[in-house]
Structures are given as structure tokens and as C-alpha cells.
Amino acid sequence: MEAEQGSLDHVPIRATWSPSDASEVAAMLDKARGDGLAVVPAGGRTKLHWGNRSDAECVALLDLSRLRDPLDVQGDEGIAIVGAGVPVRELERAARAVGKRTRLPALWDAATVGGTIAADPVGPATRPHQRLRDELLGLEVALANGELTRSGGQVVKNVTGFDLVRLYCGSLGTLGVITRVTLRLWPLPELRVVRLREVASVDTAIQTAHAIVARGVDPAGLAVLPGPSGARVVCAVEGSRVDAEERAVRVAGETVGEDVWTEAERQVSGSQEPVDGCDVRVSGRASDTLPIARAVADAGGGLRVALPALGTVFARVAADALDALEARAVRERWAFFVERAAPEVKSARDVFGPPPDALPLMRRLKALFDPERVLSPGRFVGGI
Amino acid sequence: MDPRTGELVDRLRELPSVEDVLAGASEMFVYESDGLTLTRGRAAAVAFPSTTRAVCEIVRACNEFGVPFVPRGAGTGLSGGATPVDGCVVIECARMDQVLSIDAVNRTATVQPGLVNAHLTDAVSGLGLHYAPDPSSQTACTIGGNVAENSGGPHTLKYGTTSPHVLSLEVVLPDASVVQLGRRDAHAVGYDLRGVFVGSEGTLGIVTAATVRLMPDPETVCTLLASFPSLVSACEAVSTIIAAGIVASALELLDDKTIDAVEASVFAAGYPRNARAVLLVELDGTDAAVQAERARVRTVCQSHGAIEVRVARDEQEREAFWRGRKGAFGAMGRRAPDLYVHDAVVPRTRLPEVVEAITRAAEERNLRIANVFHAGDGNLHPNLSFDRRDADELARIVDMGEEILRICIEAGGVLSGEHGIGLEKRDYMHMLYTDEDLEPMRWVHEAFDPADACNPGKVIPQPRACTESNPRHRGYEKVTF
Numbered sequence: 077m078e079a080e081q082g083s084l085d086h087v088p089i090r091a092t093w094s095p096s097d098a099s100e101v102a103a104m105l106d107k108a109r110g111d112g113l114a115v116v117p118a119g120g121r122t123k124l125h126w127g128n129r130s131d132a133e134c135v136a137l138l139d140l141s142r143l144r145d146p147l148d149v150q151g152d153e154g155i156a157i158v159g160a161g162v163p164v165r166e167l168e169r170a171a172r173a174v175g176k177r178t179r180l181p182a183l184w185d186a187a188t189v190g191g192t193i194a195a196d197p198v199g200p201a202t203r204p205h206q207r208l209r210d211e212l213l214g215l216e217v218a219l220a221n222g223e224l225t226r227s228g229g230q231v232v233k234n235v236t237g238f239d240l241v242r243l244y245c246g247s248l249g250t251l252g253v254i255t256r257v258t259l260r261l262w263p264l265p266e267l268r269v270v271r272l273r274e275v276a277s278v279d280t281a282i283q284t285a286h287a288i289v290a291r292g293v294d295p296a297g298l299a300v301l302p303g304p305s306g307a308r309v310v311c312a313v314e315g316s317r318v319d320a321e322e323r324a325v326r327v328a329g330e331t332v333g334e335d336v337w338t339e340a341e342r343q344v345s346g347s348q349e350p351v352d353g354c355d356v357r358v359s360g361r362a363s364d365t366l367p368i369a370r371a372v373a374d375a376g377g378g379l380r381v382a383l384p385a386l387g388t389v390f391a392r393v394a395a396d397a398l399d400a401l402e403a404r405a406v407r408e409r410w411a412f413f414v415e416r417a418a419p420e421v422k423s424a425r426d427v428f429g430p431p432p433d434a435l436p437l438m439r440r441l442k443a444l445f446d447p448e449r450v451l452s453p454g455r456f457v458g459g460i
Numbered sequence: 461m462d463p464r465t466g467e468l469v470d471r472l473r474e475l476p477s478v479e480d481v482l483a484g485a486s487e488m489f490v491y492e493s494d495g496l497t498l499t500r501g502r503a504a505a506v507a508f509p510s511t512t513r514a515v516c517e518i519v520r521a522c523n524e525f526g527v528p529f530v531p532r533g534a535g536t537g538l539s540g541g542a543t544p545v546d547g548c549v550v551i552e553c554a555r556m557d558q559v560l561s562i563d564a565v566n567r568t569a570t571v572q573p574g575l576v577n578a579h580l581t582d583a584v585s586g587l588g589l590h591y592a593p594d595p596s597s598q599t600a601c602t603i604g605g606n607v608a609e610n611s612g613g614p615h616t617l618k619y620g621t622t623s624p625h626v627l628s629l630e631v632v633l634p635d636a637s638v639v640q641l642g643r644r645d646a647h648a649v650g651y652d653l654r655g656v657f658v659g660s661e662g663t664l665g666i667v668t669a670a671t672v673r674l675m676p677d678p679e680t681v682c683t684l685l686a687s688f689p690s691l692v693s694a695c696e697a698v699s700t701i702i703a704a705g706i707v708a709s710a711l712e713l714l715d716d717k718t719i720d721a722v723e724a725s726v727f728a729a730g731y732p733r734n735a736r737a738v739l740l741v742e743l744d745g746t747d748a749a750v751q752a753e754r755a756r757v758r759t760v761c762q763s764h765g766a767i768e769v770r771v772a773r774d775e776q777e778r779e780a781f782w783r784g785r786k787g788a789f790g791a792m793g794r795r796a797p798d799l800y801v802h803d804a805v806v807p808r809t810r811l812p813e814v815v816e817a818i819t820r821a822a823e824e825r826n827l828r829i830a831n832v833f834h835a836g837d838g839n840l841h842p843n844l845s846f847d848r849r850d851a852d853e854l855a856r857i858v859d860m861g862e863e864i865l866r867i868c869i870e871a872g873g874v875l876s877g878e879h880g881i882g883l884e885k886r887d888y889m890h891m892l893y894t895d896e897d898l899e900p901m902r903w904v905h906e907a908f909d910p911a912d913a914c915n916p917g918k919v920i921p922q923p924r925a926c927t928e929s930n931p932r933h934r935g936y937e938k939v940t941f
Contacts, residue, residue, distance in 0.1 A: 210624045223896045231805040233837040233877040235610045238901045242655025263705030319749030359647035361566040411647040444903035457650035
């Protein structure tokens with residue numbers, strides 16, 4: 077264990093623990109519980125700014141980046157079994173070496189597999205019917221009681237008991253600490269084409285993106301970016317050569333390099349440094365994308381990127397505009413998430429917006445999984 | 461009927477939005493089991509609600525009388541998930557069968573739980589949309605039942621099981637309160653309770669409405685039928701197709717015993733009788749892509765010694781190919797009075813050796829077996845024909861069920877790919893998971909149903925320390941003749 081100065085949203089980090097394997101993770105959780113110390117799991121530390129300010133007096137950071145074993149890519153089976161600390165980029169490289177790929181979003185260079193699953197981000201390549209949680213086959217999870225447990229399996233289809241894998245995915249480390257992951261791999265496409273269409277406005281760009289989907293393109297990725305003289309629609313298609321070529325024709329526009337695509341991803345990931353204003357994500361149905369983008373503009377916010385197939389808009393808004401935008405989101409039944417804000421802004425609000433009506437059930441779950449509130453107390457929805 | 465039960469039945473009959481309540485002994489006989497006839501139970505009553513409020517009122521009445529309740533759809537489940545607990549009230553959702561709304565722009569539909577799976581696609585087909593999960597029983601099974609079981613089907617290979625297609629659920633919890641799980645736009649806020657509810661087999665509450673995703677109809681669909689001289693060569697063809705990067709929407713295998721049963725039945729599909737295995741491959745997508753992949757699949761099958769590769773010439777022939785596959789379980793009714801449809805999953809590359817081991821185990825037990833596989837998923841359905849009036853054969857069937865699971869788990873597989881655990885496999889859960897692994901499932905159950913009133917005794921076994929987990933000593937003794 078190594079001491080470290082610093083804080084998380086102004087909550088002092090008393091220590092940073094760097095376990096080398098899953099059993100050490102479990103033992104550390106057991107010790108933390110005994111010592112009454114709160115623990116915040118961390119992978120590549122690319123999304124530590126997500127979540128509410130912890131209500132603990134101080135925390136220990138559980139650095140999982142050493143859990144790099146195994147990195148077992150089984151091309152024939154179309155699965156990979158990996159340690160939670162393996163960077164997503166490293167998994168991508170290993171999969172590519174056997175003609176496969178992962179659908180885990182790789183939006184941050186340093187992001188780990190475990191951290192990505194715990195945070196459940198969306199990106200330009202997220203398809204509405206293929207979310208991150210659908211890629212997961214099995215998880216090994218260290219629980220707050222110090223037990224190391226398995227859920228799911230290593231096969232692509234499995235209904236053996238309750239689907240705990242989906243419960244852990246996106247729980248931001250508040251129910252358990254993911255130590256090992258089994259996930260699906262997919263064949264590398266024969267051809268990938270990125271097309272760019274430049275249009276006069278964000279409104280037109282979002283409408284153009286919807287029209288592309290309506291033409292049966294089934295994009296592998298779709299994003300709208302603001303541009304110097306209007307807006308840009310970036311659309312990726314992929315598959316067999318004839319298939320991708322056929323669909324690229326339907327997208328129209330010009331074929332561009334991956335750098336344009338990377339820019340869309342970078343806009344989703346946001347700045348890694350403190351910024352003026354707050355990074356927000358507002359989401360609704362696909363048809364809500366345009367009204368959300370307009371609401372952001374009404375709030376004086378700047379569009380970073382919109383994902384019209386998902387109904388998600390990433391924007392930067394001033395702290396004093398958050399309340400009005402959140403109120404609008406509540407009225408329209410949109411989801412509202414403040415991804416990044418100054419600690420004093422976060423302290424005054426629930427960054428996840430008003431909690432869902434299932435919050436009492438979620439609280440009961442938290443109380444059963446983590447009765448002593450060891451795991452990231454206060455950081456999740458409704459202060460869970 | 462004891463007076464207290466009679467009083468509960470009277471109370472249920474007084475509820476304004478409950479359409480019907482059955483309580484006669486002969487009527488309860490109909491509800492003794494679901495598609496798994498190895499386990500049976502006797503309900504006190506069967507109530508037919510038509511609204512969410514009615515479900516709440518039934519649950520409230522049951523709680524007041526301390527009587528457990530068991531939700532049920534069409535009763536096509538194959539793991540005993542809808543088997544009544546003795547003395548319970550079955551909440552039969554089949555009459556809650558309305559399509560509540562369709563959002564063609566966002567490709568979603570909100571439906572009641574009793575809507576038949578295939579009827580949803582019928583309702584949206586004019587919009588160029590369909591509901592993707594397609595269990596073999598899709599002309600009878602309900603969306604609520606599919607949600608409870610996280611049902612699969614042949615097209616799971618490309619489109620996933622039920623869970624990815626469920627956006628949000630209105631649920632009556634075991635305390636009779638109503639809660640929304642998930643969101644109509646799939647942007648979950650908080651824990652994915654929708655995700656953990658799907659596949660919970662009616663133990664966490666009762667679905668009263670589901671918002672599901674609709675998929676656009678593919679531009680082109682092509683179905684190929686390839687026949688092989690051996691099951692192994694057919695399995696190898698499947699592996700090569702997947703290794704070639706071809707994402708088929710379905711890869712289904714039938715063995716020779718299944719082919720015989722199908723071709724002798726009303727589901728006859730023109731499968732070649734001389735083949736030891738038939739592989740159905742379905743491709744969908746743009747016309748150009750499907751044509752190119754069709755040629756590649758044909759080449760792969762021929763390179764693995766296919767006797768014949770036939771492409772469905774028209775929709776009629778395509779439907780015939782699928783009629784044989786989806787009617788396979790029904791066709792086996794010709795082989796014996798009873799059928800045990802088993803379900804397990806193994807890593808796909810282990811399929812040939814696992815099938816061989818299962819077939820050998822069946823022969824050793826002098827049992828009739830026919831195999832159907834979702835080969836692309838490694839999901840196998842060994843079908844055991846038997847006569848439950850023959851006590852010795854019945855015992856061998858139960859023993860064989862356990863042996864199938866042992867073989868599959870040793871090969872790296874799991875207990876169920878799409879039929880669920882229910883009563884059938886509850887006491888085998890320890891073959892796969894430790895008590896520590898199962899504890900979080902118990903916590904989930906406790907959070908939703910602390911009184912253990914909703915479909916009690918299913919899915920999760922008692923901790924090993926509490927009981928002797930041997931299904932041959934518990935549960936199956938209820939088999940009646």
C-alpha cells in the first residue's frame with residue numbers, strides 16, 4: 077500500500093491501494109469494511125469525475141490497473157477473458173491480432189475494461205440495440221463482504237439465474253468491484269468507410285442523420301459535430317466489402333479518414349482537465365435529439381457532439397444554467413447527467429438528475445450488497 | 461377447499477377488474493404444470509386480470525391471506541417456472557393481450573404482458589418492423605413470459621435474446637406497489653433493474669406492461685438448407701462460417717432423429733431423409749451483402765462434405781424450412797407420449813464432442829434422444845422422448861437430465877441458454893455456482909420480495925448448508941400418473 081495525497085471532489089484520498097490480483101482486492105475490501113474506510117475503485121482514472129461527491133469523510137482509492145491478467149483472447153470461440161485492469165486499447169489490439177474486435181467503447185486512451193463496464197459510457201459507435209451490457213458474458217466481482225464471486229459464464233447465451241452481470245454494469249463500483257471479465261468478440265469487418273456530410277446547421281445535421289438511418293443504412297456509428305460554418309454528420313459503415321460499399325453510397329457525402337471519427341469520439345470523452353462550465357449528457361429517444369440540442373442552445377450551452385441514433389447530446393453549459401436545463405429535461409422525460417463539474421457545483425446537486433421512481437428498490441439493493449457503505453458511498457444515483 | 465381459501469376466492473371474484481376466477485378441481489388440473497410436465501403443483505385458484513390495477517388487487521388480497529401467487533403467461537415455459545406452488549393463486553396474464561401503443565419513429569411498442577409474441581410482429585409488419593426474439597413457441601408464448609424467461613430463439617445469434625429488446629417494464633412488485641424499471645429510451649438511470657428483472661422467472665414481480673424495441677425488416681432474407689453425412693461435419697461447417705466473419709442471423713442444426721420426426725409429421729419441410737444432419741442458415745441484410753454471403757456459405761458447406769445445399773426459392777419454401785425447425789418439438793409427439801426438452805449451452809467449438817457424449821449417455825440409459833441446436837450459439841436442446849407411466853423410464857430420464865448438465869458444465873458450459881432454471885434446474889445451480897456466487901442473487905430476491913410471496917421456491921436453491929440438494933429426492937416425487 078502506498079500513501080498518496082490528493083482528493084476526489086475535495087474528499088481527501090487517504091491512501092491508494094494497488095492490488096495485484098483479485099484475491100487481494102477482496103482482502104482489501106474486507107479490511108476496509110473492518111476499518112470503516114470508504115473505497116473508490118479506479119481503473120485508468122479517466123472517468124473518476126463521474127458521479128456525485130462522496131459523503132465519506134475520506135476515501136481509499138482502489139487502483140485496479142495492475143489486474144492485467146489474464147488477457148485470453150479466444151478467436152475460435154469469439155470470446156475474451158480479461159483482467160479488469162487491462163486497457164480497452166490493449167484488448168482491441170489483442171483481438172485484432174486474431175481477426176476479431178470488441179464492441180467496448182474505446183473513448184479514452186487509458187480506460188480499462190473494468191472501469192468501462194462499471195461506468196457504462198456510450199459513444200458514436202454505440203448502437204441502440206447493442207449496448208455495452210449486451211457484450212458481457214460473465215464477471216468476477218469482489219463484494220463488500222470480502223467474497224470473490226462469479227456471475228454469468230463463458231458462453232454466448234446464458235439464463236442461469238438472475239442476470240447479475242447487467243446489474244453490475246453501470247453501477248459505478250457501488251455494488252462490487254469487477255476483477256475479471258468475459259466478453260464477446262466480433263469479426264473484424266472486411267471494409268470500413270467513414271463518410272462526412274457538411275451541412276448548414278446542427279438542426280439540418282440531426283435531420284440528415286435521421287434520414288440516413290431511415291434509408292436502412294444501419295450505421296456502425298453516427299455522430300453530429302458542430303463545424304465552423306454549420307455542422308458535420310459523421311457516419312461509419314462497415315461489413316463485407318460489397319455491403320459496406322453499398323451502404324456508403326446511401327450515406328452520400330465524402331469519404332474521410334479515421335481522424336474525423338476520432339474527433340467525434342474525443343468530443344464524447346470530453347476534456348480530461350478541469351474546464352470552464354460543466355460537461356452534461358442529455359438523453360431521450362432518437363426523435364428527441366433535435367429538441368435536446370435546441371434546449372441546450374436555449375440554455376446557452378455549446379454542443380460537443382450529438383448521437384442521433386441514441387437520442388444523446390453531449391454539451392458544455394455554464395453552472396448557472398444547469399438548473400434550467402435539468403428542469404426542462406424533467407418536463408420532457410429526458411435523462412440528465414452532469415458528467416463533469418467543479419466540486420462546489422457537484423456538492424449542491426445530484427449529478428444524475430432526479431432519481432427514478434425505483435430508487436427505494438435501488439437503496440434496498442445497496443443496503444444488502446454493501447450494508448456498511450464501503451463502496452463509493454454517496455457517489456451514485458440519489459446519493460446511494 | 462378450506463374455508464379460508466374459499467374466502468380468498470370470493471374476495472378475488474368481487475374485484476371489479478378481474479375478468480374471471482377459476483377454482484374448481486378439474487379446472488386446476490389444466491394449470492398443474494407448464495411445458496415441463498415432470499413437476500406439478502395444485503393451485504387454489506387461477507385469476508384472470510385485465511388491468512394493472514387488477515393485478516395489484518389480486519396481489520394485495522393474496523398478501524392479506526398469506527397466500528403465495530405465481531404469474532403465468534401461456535404456460536409454454538420448459539423449466540417449471542410457472543408450475544403452481546401448492547395452494548397458490550395463479551395470476552394468468554393471457555387476457556392482458558393488448559398493444560397499448562406503437563412508436564414507429566423510434567421503433568418501439570408498448571404492450572400488455574399477455575400479448576402473444578407473434579401477434580406483436582403481426583401488428584407492426586405493415587410498418588416494415590418486427591419484434592426480433594422468436595422462440596419456437598412464438599405463436600403461443602407471450603411477451604410477459606418471454607420477459608420472465610429472457611427467451612431466445614433461432615435469431616438470437618445475431619439479434620440477441622429478449623433482454624436487449626426490452627426498454628422498460630411496468631411491474632407490480634410483490635408488495636402490490638407499481639414501479640417502472642428502465643426507461644422508454646433505454647437510457648438507464650441508476651442500477652439496471654430492468655436488466656436483472658428480465659429472466660428472473662416471475663420471482664421478482666409481475667410485468668403488466670413492456671416497452672420493447674422493434675427492428676426494421678431486413679431488405680433481403682435468404683435461407684439455405686445444407687444436409688450433411690455427419691453431425692460433426694455440420695458442426696465444423698458452422699465453425700468455419702463464423703470464423704469467416706459471416707454474421708448469419710440463424711445457424712440451426714437438426715440431427716437425423718429430429719429429421720425423421722419432422723418429416724413424418726404435419727411439419728414436414730422436405731428435409732432430406734438420407735442426411736445425418738440438416739443445417740439451416742439464414743442471412744439477412746442488403747441485397748448485395750446477402751448474395752455475396754450466400755455464395756460463401758454454399759462454398760463452406762460443400763467444403764465440409766455437404767450432401768446438398770438448397771436455397772429457399774421463395775417465401776413459401778423458406779417458411780417450410782422454418783416450419784420443420786420450429787415444429788420439431790411438436791413433431792416429437794409421434795415418438796412417445798411425453799417429451800423432455802432439455803436446454804444447455806457449451807462453448808461452440810465443443811459441440812461435436814458434447815453431442816457425442818450425450819448421445820452415448822442416452823444409449824447407456826436406453827433412452828430415445830433427438831437433438832436440435834442453435835449451433836451458432838453452442839445452445840443445444842437434447843429432446844428425450846418417454847412415457848411417464850413407466851416409472852423406471854422416468855427415473856432414467858431424470859438421471860439423464862443431470863448427466864446432460866454434468867457433461868455440459870465439464871465442457872465449460874452453463875445450465876440453460878434460454879429455458880431458464882425454474883424448478884427443473886434449481887437444485888443443480890450448485891453444479892455451476894458456489895453459495896457465495898449465489899448470495900447476490902438472494903440479495904436481489906430479498907430486495908424485491910422480502911416476504912417470498914411471488915413464485916416462491918424457483919430459480920435459487922437453498923444454501924447447501926440448509927438442505928440436501930438432490931432433485932431426485934425432492935421435487936420430482938410430485939410426478940403424477
